[in-house]
Every structure is written in structure tokens, then in C-alpha cells.
Amino acid sequence: MKVVKFGGSSVASAEQYKKVAEIILADKERKAVIVSAPGKRFDGDQKTTDLLIELAESINNGKTDQAVMAKVLDRYNEIISELHLDSSLIQTIKGRLEELISLYKEDEERLLDALKSSGEDNNAKVMTAYLLSLGHQASYISPKEAGVIVTDEPGNAQILPEAYERIAELRNREGILVIPGFFGYSYQGNIVTFPRGGSDITGSIIAAGLNAVEYENFTDVDSVYCVSPKMVKNPRELKEITYREMRELAYSGFSVFHDEALQPVFQKGIPVRVKNTNRPEAEGTRIVLKRELKGQTVIGIASDNDFCSLNITKYLMNRELGFGRRLLTILEDEGISYEHTPSGIDNMSIILRSHQLVNGKEERVLQRIKEELDVDDINIERKLAMIMVVGEGMKEAVGVAAKAAQALAESRSNIKMINQGSSEVSMMFGVDEESVTRAVNCLYNAYFPSTEKAIH
Amino acid sequence: MKVVKFGGSSVASAEQYKKVAEIILADKERKAVIVSAPGKRFDGDQKTTDLLIELAESINNGKTDQAVMAKVLDRYNEIISELHLDSSLIQTIKGRLEELISLYKEDEERLLDALKSSGEDNNAKVMTAYLLSLGHQASYISPKEAGVIVTDEPGNAQILPEAYERIAELRNREGILVIPGFFGYSYQGNIVTFPRGGSDITGSIIAAGLNAVEYENFTDVDSVYCVSPKMVKNPRELKEITYREMRELAYSGFSVFHDEALQPVFQKGIPVRVKNTNRPEAEGTRIVLKRELKGQTVIGIASDNDFCSLNITKYLMNRELGFGRRLLTILEDEGISYEHTPSGIDNMSIILRSHQLVNGKEERVLQRIKEELDVDDINIERKLAMIMVVGEGMKEAVGVAAKAAQALAESRSNIKMINQGSSEVSMMFGVDEESVTRAVNCLYNAYFPSTEKAIH
Numbered sequence: 046m047k048v049v050k051f052g053g054s055s056v057a058s059a060e061q062y063k064k065v066a067e068i069i070l071a072d073k074e075r076k077a078v079i080v081s082a083p084g085k086r087f088d089g090d091q092k093t094t095d096l097l098i099e100l101a102e103s104i105n106n107g108k109t110d111q112a113v114m115a116k117v118l119d120r121y122n123e124i125i126s127e128l129h130l131d132s133s134l135i136q137t138i139k140g141r142l143e144e145l146i147s148l149y150k151e152d153e154e155r156l157l158d159a160l161k162s163s164g165e166d167n168n169a170k171v172m173t174a175y176l177l178s179l180g181h182q183a184s185y186i187s188p189k190e191a192g193v194i195v196t197d198e199p200g201n202a203q204i205l206p207e208a209y210e211r212i213a214e215l216r217n218r219e220g221i222l223v224i225p226g227f228f229g230y231s232y233q234g235n236i237v238t239f240p241r242g243g244s245d246i247t248g249s250i251i252a253a254g255l256n257a258v259e260y261e262n263f264t265d266v267d268s269v270y271c272v273s274p275k276m277v278k279n280p281r282e283l284k285e286i287t288y289r290e291m292r293e294l295a296y297s298g299f300s301v302f303h304d305e306a307l308q309p310v311f312q313k314g315i316p317v318r319v320k321n322t323n324r325p326e327a328e329g330t331r332i333v334l335k336r337e338l339k340g341q342t343v344i345g346i347a348s349d350n351d352f353c354s355l356n357i358t359k360y361l362m363n364r365e366l367g368f369g370r371r372l373l374t375i376l377e378d379e380g381i382s383y384e385h386t387p388s389g390i391d392n393m394s395i396i397l398r399s400h401q402l403v404n405g406k407e408e409r410v411l412q413r414i415k416e417e418l419d420v421d422d423i424n425i426e427r428k429l430a431m432i433m434v435v436g437e438g439m440k441e442a443v444g445v446a447a448k449a450a451q452a453l454a455e456s457r458s459n460i461k462m463i464n465q466g467s468s469e470v471s472m473m474f475g476v477d478e479e480s481v482t483r484a485v486n487c488l489y490n491a492y493f494p495s496t497e498k499a500i501h
Numbered sequence: 502m503k504v505v506k507f508g509g510s511s512v513a514s515a516e517q518y519k520k521v522a523e524i525i526l527a528d529k530e531r532k533a534v535i536v537s538a539p540g541k542r543f544d545g546d547q548k549t550t551d552l553l554i555e556l557a558e559s560i561n562n563g564k565t566d567q568a569v570m571a572k573v574l575d576r577y578n579e580i581i582s583e584l585h586l587d588s589s590l591i592q593t594i595k596g597r598l599e600e601l602i603s604l605y606k607e608d609e610e611r612l613l614d615a616l617k618s619s620g621e622d623n624n625a626k627v628m629t630a631y632l633l634s635l636g637h638q639a640s641y642i643s644p645k646e647a648g649v650i651v652t653d654e655p656g657n658a659q660i661l662p663e664a665y666e667r668i669a670e671l672r673n674r675e676g677i678l679v680i681p682g683f684f685g686y687s688y689q690g691n692i693v694t695f696p697r698g699g700s701d702i703t704g705s706i707i708a709a710g711l712n713a714v715e716y717e718n719f720t721d722v723d724s725v726y727c728v729s730p731k732m733v734k735n736p737r738e739l740k741e742i743t744y745r746e747m748r749e750l751a752y753s754g755f756s757v758f759h760d761e762a763l764q765p766v767f768q769k770g771i772p773v774r775v776k777n778t779n780r781p782e783a784e785g786t787r788i789v790l791k792r793e794l795k796g797q798t799v800i801g802i803a804s805d806n807d808f809c810s811l812n813i814t815k816y817l818m819n820r821e822l823g824f825g826r827r828l829l830t831i832l833e834d835e836g837i838s839y840e841h842t843p844s845g846i847d848n849m850s851i852i853l854r855s856h857q858l859v860n861g862k863e864e865r866v867l868q869r870i871k872e873e874l875d876v877d878d879i880n881i882e883r884k885l886a887m888i889m890v891v892g893e894g895m896k897e898a899v900g901v902a903a904k905a906a907q908a909l910a911e912s913r914s915n916i917k918m919i920n921q922g923s924s925e926v927s928m929m930f931g932v933d934e935e936s937v938t939r940a941v942n943c944l945y946n947a948y949f950p951s952t953e954k955a956i957h
Contacts, residue, residue, distance in 0.1 A: 296819075296846045305817075361761070363752075363840070367833045373826035382822050385844050389924030390752045444910035446919060451907065454900035463902060463928075465919040468845030472919075 046216070047074040048257045050226065050248030052264040053084020053092060055322035056168055059127030062175055068263065068325050069221060070181065077215065077255060079226045079248040080172050082164025083120045093120050093164040101160040104146060105153045114142070121167060130174045138167045154199035158228070158238045165225035165244060173223045182220030188229045191215060191222075193250060195229035195237050202229050202237040204250055204309070212254025224251060242306030249317075253309035260310050263322045269330040271493060272346045276485045281493050285331045286344060293435045293471040294347040307332065342438035342445055343492040348485050350478050352384065352429040353402065354461065355395040357414060358422040363390045368418065375413050379406060384431070385464050385473070391421075396462060396475065399427065429461055430481035432474045434488060440469040448491050449474065456480060456487035502672070503530040504713045506682065506704030508720040509540020509548060511778035512624055515583030518631055524719065524781050525677060526637065533671065533711060535682045535704040536628050538620025539576045549576050549620040557616040560602060561609045570598070577623060586630045594623045610655035614684070614694045621681035621700060629679045638676030644685045647671060647678075649706060651685035651693050658685050658693035660706050660765070668710025680707060698762030705773075709765035716766050719778045725786040727949060728802045732941045737949050741787045742800055749891045749927040750803040763788070798894035798901055799948040804941050806934050808840065808885040809858065810917065811851040813870060814878040819846045824874065831869050835862060840887070841920050841929070847877075852918060852931065855883065885917055886937035888930045890944060896925040904947050905930065912936065912943035 051065050069075050082093040096117050103110035122135050142163060149156035169185050176183035192211025195202035208229070215222060226244025231237050239246045245262065252260035268282040269291075288311045295304035310317055311334075320329035362368055369386070372393065376383055385396040402410065407425065414423055439445050446465060449472060453460055462475030476484050507521050525531050538549040552573045559566035578591050598619060605612035625641050632639035648667025651658035664685070671678060682700025687693050695702045701718060708716035724738040725747075744767045751760035766773055767790075776785035818824055825842070828849065832839055841852040858866065863881070870879055895901050902921060905928060909916055918931030932940050 293846060308816075360764075364838070366836070366838050367829075369839070369842070370826055370829035370833050373823075373829060377823045377826050380822070382820070383825070384819070386825070386842055387920055388841050389920075389927060389929075390749060392924050441915070443913055443915055444906075446916050447903065447906035447910040449906075450900075450903035454903040457899055459897075459899050460902050460921065463919045463921040464843055464845075465916065468848050471845060473845075 046076045046255055046257050047072065047259045047261055048077045048079065048248055048252035048255060049075045049261045050079040050244055050263065051081060051322060052244065052262075053081040053094075054265045055084075055263050056080050056082075056172065057084045057086045057090075059124050061322065062124060062128060062172070064322050064325070065172070065263075066175060066179060068322065069176070070179075071325070074258070075221070075261070077222045077224060077251050077257070078172065079224050079244055079251060080165060080168045081226055081244040082168055083124070091116070093117060093168075094161060096120075097160045097164050098157065101157045104150055104156060109146070117142070121171060124171055125174075128175050128178070130171070130178055134171060134174055137170070141167065155235060158199050159236045162225070162228035162236050162238050165227045167225075169223045169225035176221055176223070183223060184218070184220060186215070186218075186222045186224050188225065188247070191224050191251065192254070193224075193229035193247065195231055195239075197231035197233050197235055197237060199235075200238055201240045202231075204229065204246075208250065209254045212251060213256070215251075216255055242303040245303060245306035246309075249306050249309040252315050253313045256313065257315055260315055260317045262317060262319050263325075264319060265321060265323060266319070267321045267324055267327040267329065269319055269332075271344060272485060272489050273348075276348065276482055277489045280489065283330050283344065284328065285333060285336045287333055287336050287437055287470075289470050290344055290435050290437060291332050293433060293468065294345045296347070296349075296433060336437065338438040340438070341436065342442040343434055343436040344438075345435045346432065346485055346488050346492070347435070348430055348432045348481050350428075350430045350481065351399045352396055352431055352475065353399045354426040354429055354475070355397070355411070355414070356392065356422075356424050356426060357394070357418075357420050358392045359418070359420040360391050362393065363388075369393065371418060372414065375410065375417060379410055379413075381406070381410065385462070387462055387464065394462070396429070396431075426461070428478040429475050430478045430484075431462075432476060432481065432484055432488065433471050434474070434492070435471045437470050439472065446472060449488060452487040452491035453484055456483040458484040458487075502532045502711055502713050503528065503715045503717055504533045504535065504704055504708035504711060505531045505717045506535040506700055506719065507537060507778060508700065508718075509537040509550075510721045511540075511719050512536050512538075512628065513540045513542045513546075515580050517778065518580060518584060518628070520778050520781070521628070521719075522631060522635060524778065525632070526635075527781070530714065531677070531717070533678045533680060533707050533713070534628065535680050535700055535707060536621060536624045537682055537700040538624055539580070547572070549573060549624075550617060552576070553616045553620050554613065557613045560606055560612060565602070573598070577627060580627055581630075584631050584634070586627065586634055590627065590630055593626070597623065611691060614655050615692045618681070618684035618692050618694050621683045623681075625679045625681035632677055632679070639679060640674070640676060642671070642674075642678045642680045644681065644703070647680050647707065648710070649680075649685035649703065651687055651695075653687035653689050653691055653693060655691075656694055657696045658687075660685065660702075664706065665710045668707060669712070671707075672711055698759040701759060701762035702765075705762050705765040708771050709769045712769065713771055716771055716773045718773060718775050719781075720775065721777060721779060722775070723777045723780055723783040723785065725775055725788075727800060728941060728945050729804075732804065732938055733945045736945065739786050739800065740784060741789060741792045743789055743792050743893055743926075745926050746800055746891050746893060747788050749889060749924065750801045752803070752805075752889060792893065794894040796894070797892065798898040799890055799892040800894075801891045802888065802941055802944050802948070803891070804886055804888045804937050806884075806886045806937065807855045808852055808887055808931065809855040810882040810885055810931070811853070811867070811870070812848065812878075812880050812882060813850070813874075813876050814848045815874070815876040816847050818849065819844075825849065827874060828870065831866065831873060835866055835869075837862070837866065841918070843918055843920065850918070852885070852887075882917070884934040885931050886934045886940075888932060888937065888940055888944065889927050890930070890948070891927045893926050895928065902928060905944060908943040908947035909940055912939040914940040914943075 145159040173185040194208040226247035270280040272280045317332040383397045458476040458480040464473040601615040629641040650664040682703035726736040728736045773788040839853040914932040914936040920929040
């Protein structure tokens with residue numbers, strides 16, 4: 046049994062619906078289908094979810110925006126009519142929206158969750174109707190019926206452990222099960238949306254609950270690439286990657302879907318396959334617990350901007366027991382989370398994401414460190430980029446660092462930071478933002494020479 | 502005015518005394534002379550200081566070891582007679598020793614300090630007598646008279662700030678001033694020895710107090726080398742090195758004298774020159790505040806063994822605010838000081854010196870981290886060596902890391918840790934102890950190709 050999830054662009058129009066149905070029906074194993082809300086049909090189009098958020102805000106501001114309401118309904122109407130489905134469906138959707146509004150209009154957060162999630166919910170109903178219209182056995186299963194039991198905090202649903210047993214019972218259901226992504230139900234009976242990962246997390250949870258043989262995640266790219274196509278032209282496709290590699294890469298802005306969404310399947314060791322709704326014949330990328338290394342030490346390169354470094358100097362710092370702890374306590378007081386703390390003998394640096402140092406926090410933190418730790422000098426270095434070189438084969442290989450450092454030297458990037466020693470599967474380099482594209486391209490050429498064949 | 506310090510081997514015998522006198526008299530600027538206790542005259546010889554410690558222990562155990570007492574007196578007697586000095590001097594020394602013993606025999610720690618320091622004290626008296634016998638104006642100045650005022654904790658003297666003004670007054674004294682190293686006097690009138698650096702720290706303090714133009718430190722090597730001769734055959738000599746470079750190198754077992762001994766001259770920016778008593782014509786090594794880089798990015802390579810790494814894994818660690826602080830708090834509780842804490846996304850390592858994890862501490866720390874921080878996995882990696890590559894020119898240079906990593910790859914060393922990002926003048930690599938010699942030699946060959954000329 047496979048769980049299949051379709052992203053927003055895969056279910057944005059009637060035309061896409063047809064592709065999706067073909068995909069579902071092409072494999073009897075595809076039993077549970079998770080759908081997102083209708084996404085963009087073209088550049089500049091609005092996602093249904095964004096329209097629904099607009100709608101909720103208008104209501105919370107005291108006046109329902111009928112124009113936006115109409116736009117929302119149009120999205121479904123277009124699909125329903127083009128697929129010649131029973132037009133009464135649109136009435137059901139309209140009725141449900143009005144029901145949610147009257148139900149929650151007094152509660153800003155609950156209303157937002159309810160309307161946001163309706164994008165997926167109604168799309169699941171339409172998809173079910175379409176599959177039925179094609180003469181197949183299919184049923185809409187609400188997250189409540191499916192057993193997706195979550196915590197009750199609006200916009201921050203966490204799945205509850207007992208949910209998985211409930212979900213397992215779906216195995217006995219006949220036909221194709223269509224489940225809306227992005228939300229669950231709390232014991233209090235509330236609709237609660239997930240904080241991250243949207244429909245991906247639902248798919249992952251259902252796959253874990255059903256103990257699926259594979260979790261297929263259909264999106265609009267042929268595969269996961271070894272480096273972002275925004276950084277390198279036509280980068281190599283990845284046929285197989287481990288959860289760990291995926292997660293390390295996801296850390297630095299490299300993400301087909303949010304890495305935390307993988308946790309449920311990750312814990313059960315269920316393989317994930319990323320595929321393209323528009324090119325289902327493409328093999329896609331498998332995300333697995335373990336993979337054969339095939340001599341490939343580095344599998345991917347990711348990078349992220351907007352880091353900064355607090356550089357602290359104090360003579361005999363390394364003989365001062367408790368210095369590091371006191372420094373981190375100040376950061377904790379200020380609610381600042383740091384990424385790395387490279388330390389020398391008389392100096393220590395704190396690498397963190399710059400957006401945390403706003404509204405006078407920077408001045409306050411520098412001041413506190415200067416005074417409370419009596420440091421000789423403290424300065425802040427801005428506009429740093431972190432580059433992550435990732436691969437399960439790195440731990441044992443000799444010369445990986447040399448190759449990377451060599452490539453960075455060729456890119457004329459001044460290495461501000463090197464972090465290796467903790468993670469077994471990654472190495473991190475800090476460089477100036479202005480040199481990051483150059484650096485990533487040189488690293489790519491070093492680890493993925495064009496002469497080599499693709500990894501498979 | 503220069504301050505000249507002579508190490509134990511430089512004042513171990515009459516023959517060495519002659520060299521020392523020649524050196525002092527060769528330069529009128531050499532005004533203040535700091536002497537150590539007579540050191541080893543040949544391999545397997547005993548240092549006077551060690552004899553004196555033995556003597557103190559015998560007394561503390563209730564019975565003065567006359568044989569050891571005799572050995573101590575013989576050391577001075579040999580020098581006095583061979584230099585044809587007034588034989589009554591030995592009586593003075595004997596008398597002083599007996600005086601100290603009766604004075605402190607009730608107080609174990611004070612007695613140890615008093616006897617230990619008498620090695621330098623008596624040697625200063627003999628040196629003064631010798632200079633006088635050669636017809637030069639010279640006087641013995643006790644640390645009390647010199648104004649070396651220190652804190653009162655036995656064996657852990659810390660210089661007091663007001664000492665420097667007192668010492669400055671020595672500028673007005675006529676002739677050569679001979680001052681014993683290694684100890685000072687507390688306001689309570691006690692003899693207190695320095696915890697580290699022995700006579701070097703005294704020399705450094707006197708040089709700072711007198712605001713000397715140079716602090717000459719005479720020992721038995723021609724110069725400081727860019728790498729330990731124990732690791733590399735005939736390594737290159739260093740003509741000039743900065744305090745910072747010296748300190749970074751000293752951290753990993755690379756040390757002509759204890760780096761903290763330099764602090765007083767360091768703060769005044771007084772240059773230090775390391776010279777060889779047995780080859781005074783050799784230029785030696787200057788330790789300065791600033792030096793011209795002359796295109797040399799790396800100036801030295803040091804290494805030290807016996808490190809270990811605690812490797813901790815916990816899923817989503819990097820989103821757990823306060824994790825690092827709580828981890829360091831546990832180490833602090835246990836009185837463990839760490840060197841570095843490289844961190845990944847779901848993992849963090851603590852690099853520390855292994856000797857700290859004895860007497861069940863290792864088990865307790867691992868247990869506490871496992872339980873109190875609820876980590877997924879923790880393991881300890883032993884027998885790690887740290888290699889420090891140092892040079893003021895490194896910060897700005899591109900490709901330094903590449904060269905180092907390349908050299909380590911050639912040495913077939915698996916790099917366990919790379920630490921760069923905090924110190925501007927060093928880069929640190931962690932490798933297995935078994936590969937450290939190979940690694941250091943490859944690094945040496947990379948940064949100091951034999952074709953190049955010496956650094957000067």
C-alpha cells in the first residue's frame with residue numbers, strides 16, 4: 046500500500062486533476078491520497094490558501110470580503126464545471142464555508158485555522174467526486190474520521206501518538222481514500238492546522254499510520270537536485286538520498302518540502318519518493334534510511350544567507366571555567382538561538398541568524414556580553430553565508446575537506462568559518478554573502494565533474 | 502636597559518657561569534639579571550630545585566634527609582670552588598637553609614615554598630659574588646628589596662599591580678642587579694613561589710617594571726622553531742614571532758617557556774628575545790607585538806595529544822533553545838573545562854583534554870548528559886590529537902585552509918575536526934593520535950618548502 050500526496054500546483058486546475066487521477070489509477074497500490082488546496086495555475090496566480098487567509102482577516106476586521114469569497118468559490122467552480130461534476134458540489138462548499146464562519150467568527154485564531162484548512166478540505170471532496178465520476182470506488186475521509194488527532198493550539202498542531210493506531214484502521218476501508226492535508230482535529234473537536242510542512246506532514250503521518258511501503262510526494266519538479274537550480278545551471282538529479290542527508294541540506298534553505306514533515310515516515314523507515322505530477326514517468330528521487338554509497342562521498346551542496354558572527358576576545362578565556370556557559374545564558378535570556386560557537390584560545394565566535402538581532406537587541410546583547418563577561422573586545426561581522434556540503438560517505442573519506450577548501454580557494458572566497466567535527470555527514474563553511482554563488486559553483490564543479498555520470 | 506634571564510642549564514656549573522658573565526658584560530645595557538636555580542649539568546643529572554623539594558618532603562615527613570642536604574650544598578660548592586670564590590659563601594648558604602627550615606618546619610606548604618625558592622635565591626648570591634670577583638659593580642637584590650610583591654597563597658603567587666612602581670625604582674641603582682627568579686614576597690612577609698613560568702615570569706615582571714627595551718631570555722636552544730624538533734628533523738628557525746602567535750602555539754604543547762610568563766611584557770609591548778647561552782652569537786628569536794608578514798601566512802605548527810571528543814546526538818537539537826547552555830552547565834558542575842564545541846544540526850561535540858575524565862567522572866558525565874538532556878545518543882572518541890597551524894597572515898589569505906587540508910589528505914590523516922572561525926591567527930585540526938606525526942610533517946612540508954629561504 047502506498048500513500049500519495051499531491052501538492053498545490055498538482056491540484057490547481059481541471060487539467061491537473063486529470064493528470065492526478067491518471068497517476069492514482071495507474072497503480073493499484075495507491076490507496077490513500079492526500080491533497081493540498083488548489084495552488085497557482087500560472088505565474089502571478091493566487092493560491093487558494095492565501096485567498097482564504099485574506100477572507101479570514103476581512104472577517105476578523107469586522108466585514109466579510111465578498112469579492113474574495115467569490116474568488117475562492119470560482120477556483121472550485123472552474124474545476125467542477127470543467128470536469129463536468131455535479132454542480133451542487135459548489136453549494137456544499139459554499140455552505141460549509143458559511144458554516145465555519147458563523148461557527149468561529151468570534152474567535153480570530155480558530156476562524157483562521159478553519160478557513161485556511163478548508164482549502165484542502167474542499168479540494169479533497171472535489172477530488173473524491175471526480176474519482177467517483179470516473180467510475181472508481183473512492184471516499185472522502187475527513188482528518189477526524191481518519192484519526193488525525195492533534196494538540197489544540199491554533200496554527201501549531203502536533204500529532205498525538207495514539208493517532209497512528211486510529212489511522213491504521215483505515216487499512217480495512219475499501220477503495221481509494223481521499224484525505225485533505227494540512228490539519229487535524231483536537232480532542233476538543235477543533236480544526237487545528239500544522240505549523241510547518243502543510244499537506245506533506247499529513248501525508249507523512251498517514252503513511253506512517255498505514256505503514257505504507259512508500260510515501261509518494263508529487264510536486265512539480267522531476268527530482269531533488271544535488272544543488273539548488275537557483276545557484277547552478279542544470280544541476281545533477283539525485284536518484285537516492287538518505288533522511289539525514291535531506292535534513293542536513295534542508296537546514297540551509299535546500300528544501301523540496303520541510304524536513305520535519307519527514308519525521309513520522311523517518312521513524313518508521315518508510316521510503317519517500319519525490320515525483321513530478323507533470324512528468325510521472327520520471328523516476329524522481331527516493332529518500333531512504335540507508336543507501337549504497339557507490340563511492341560518492343558528497344551528495345549535495347546547500348547554502349543560506351543572512352548569518353552574522355559575534356566575535357569575542359578575552360585574554361586567558363580558555364582557562365576561565367564557565368565562560369561559555371555564561372555567554373550562552375545571556376543569549377538564552379534574550380531568546381536568541383545560535384548556530385555554531387567556534388572557539389579559539391582567547392576568543393569565541395557565535396554564529397547566528399541575523400534576523401534575531403533587531404529592535405535594539407543587538408546593542409543590548411553586545412552591551413551585556415561586554416559588561417557581564419568583562420571581555421577585551423567584541424565585534425559583529427555581518428552578511429555571512431553558510432554553505433553545507435553533505436554526504437553519508439564523508440565521515441570515512443580522506444581528502445573531502447581538502448577538495449572543498451581547494452574549490453573555495455579557486456572561487457576566491459575567504460573562508461570565515463569551517464565547521465567539521467560533529468555531524469558525520471556534513472561540513473559547513475562560512476563565507477561572505479557576496480562570494481557564495483561563486484563558491485557553490487566551484488564546489489559543485491569539484492564534487493560533480495561534468496564528465497561523471499549521474500548518481501544512480 | 503635590558504633585562505636578562507638565565508635558565509637552569511645556563512647556570513648549572515662554573516663553566517656555564519663563565520659564559521653567563523661574558524654575556525652580561527658584553528652589553529652595557531644588560532642591567533638586571535634574573536637567575537634560575539642550578540639545573541642539569543648532564544643527562545640524568547638532578548636539578549637543584551628537585552633536590553630541594555625532596556629535602557622539604559623529608560622534613561615534612563619528620564626527618565631531615567642530610568644526604569639530600571649535602572647534595573644541594575655540593576651543587577653550590579662545586580661552582581664556588583671552581584670559580585675560586587670566597588669559601589665562606591657556602592656557610593652563608595648553609596646557614597640560610599637551616600634558618601628557613603627552623604622558621605617554617607611547622608608549616609608544610611610554606612617550608613616547600615621557602616626551600617624550593619632558595620635554589621634561585623642562593624644562585625643569585627653566588628652569581629653576584631662571581632661578578633664582583635671579576636671586578637664589576639654588582640649587587641644581589643632579593644625580590645623583597647626589588648619590590649616583587651605578590652599574593653600570599655603558597656605556590657600560587659600572583660603579582661600585585663603596585664609591584665611595578667616599586668620595581669621601577671631599581672632604575673636608579675648603580676651597577677648590575679642580580680635578582681633570583683621564581684618567587685616574590687607577600688605583604689605578610691612570606692616567600693611565595695609562582696605557579697607557572699618559574700624564573701621566566703620574574704624576568705618578565707622585572708622587564709615590565711623597569712620598562713626595559715628588551716627582555717632577553719637565555720636558554721639552551723638557538724631559537725624558537727616553526728615546529729617541534731621532536732616532530733620534524735631540523736625544522737626552520739623563527740627569527741621573529743608575535744606574542745599572539747607564540748601564545749596560540751604554546752597552547753598545543755609548543756613552548757620554549759610558559760606563555761603566561763609573557764603577560765607582563767606583553768602588556769607593555771616590550772620585545773622578548775630568546776637566545777642560547779651556549780651560542781650567544783646566534784641571533785635567536787624575537788617575540789614582538791607586531792611583525793612584518795613578508796608574505797608568510799603560516800609561521801608555526803604545533804600539536805598536542807590526549808584529547809577526546811564527546812559526541813552527542815539529539816533530533817531537532819538546533820531548535821532546542823538552551824541545550825548548549827545546559828550541556829555546558831553539567832560540565833561546569835563537574836569541574837571539566839572544554840576546548841571546543843563543534844555543533845551540527847542534530848549533534849554537538851565537546852572536545853576536551855582526556856585527563857579530566859578520571860575516577861568515574863567519565864561515566865557520571867555521560868550518564869548525566871544522557872538523562873538530564875534526554876539525548877538520542879552519546880559516545881566518546883579517544884586518543885585525538887590537536888594540530889594548530891598559526892600565523893598572523895592567515896586571516897586575510899585565501900587558500901590557507903586548502904593547503905592545510907591538502908597536506909593532511911596527503912598524510913592520509915582522517916580529519917576528525919576542523920576549527921576555524923574564531924581566532925584570526927590560527928586554524929586547528931583534530932586527527933587520530935596515531936597519524937599526528939605524519940600529519941605535522943606533511944603540513945610542515947606544505948608551508949615550509951625546503952626551497953624557500955628561512956624567515957627573516
